[in-house]
Amino acid sequence: MRRIAIINQKGGVGKTTTTTNLGAALARRGKRVLIVDIDPQANLSIHVDVDITKLEHSTYTLLVEDSTPAQAIRPTSTKGLEILPTNIDLSGAELELANAIGRETILRDKLAQHFKEHGEVDFVLYDCPPSLGLLSLNALAAADEVFIPVQTEFFALQGMTKLLQVVELVRGRINPTLRITAIVPCLVDLRTNLASEVLAELRAVFPDQVLATKIRQNIRLAEAPSHGKTIFEYAPESTGARDYDDLAAEVLGESSSAARFLS
Ligand SMILES: Nc1ncnc2c1ncn2[C@@H]1O[C@H](COP(=O)(O)OP(=O)(O)O)[C@@H](O)[C@H]1O
């Protein structure tokens, strides 16, 4: 089982789009995938068509009340892809848990128990909020790998130092196996020099992590969420669908550039 936190404290860089469509691409390749919505904006849940007004159990009740993952997890329209959904209630969780003992590891512990009882999946992908607070810490504690989506624009590296510090802190105190395994270039506009300059800069800082696959800007990727569909359901012939399937191949080590994931 590979457990991956998809994180960047910047908003709008492609975290949710990547969680949904990488998850769907892996599921279409026969993997069992659980995507976890740990962002109070609930964009991930909405993207796969969960009615968030009718959630009895969610990431929120899991963290703050005594719900189990089994009560909250539900299938999606993609075979093999399940979601642990949330709603806006989650925005209160950080405050409500302020004095709870072991509050950084609730998600990890509950999911560990769940997988023990119900069997593991192949991939767990955590869609993090645009902040580095308690919710993101719960994802980092429950992951083995960190994927950082970056938008290839001028400020791409801004804030990266802080993110690396937080990952280091979690590795040191809570989760010694955690490592950053992928920088995922998202919203790439190949027509601009800026995109290639930023990619070169990223490769200089993260020579082993920047993926070969680039997720290009594609309007279909921006349209799909409002239809409650993954890119493979909404526009299977789009460049967005092709890029996310290429990403899945690279993550699975099935493309030549992916040797790192096999070591
Ligand atoms: N490759 C892409 N091409 C075009 N639009 C995209 C692409 N990736 C994401 N978007 C759009 O950009 C916005 C931000 O993406 P999102 O995945 O929600 O970012 P985050 O979760 O990091 O805040 C959304 O409206 C999304 O639909």
Ligand SMILES: [Mg+2]
């Ligand atoms: Mg998001």
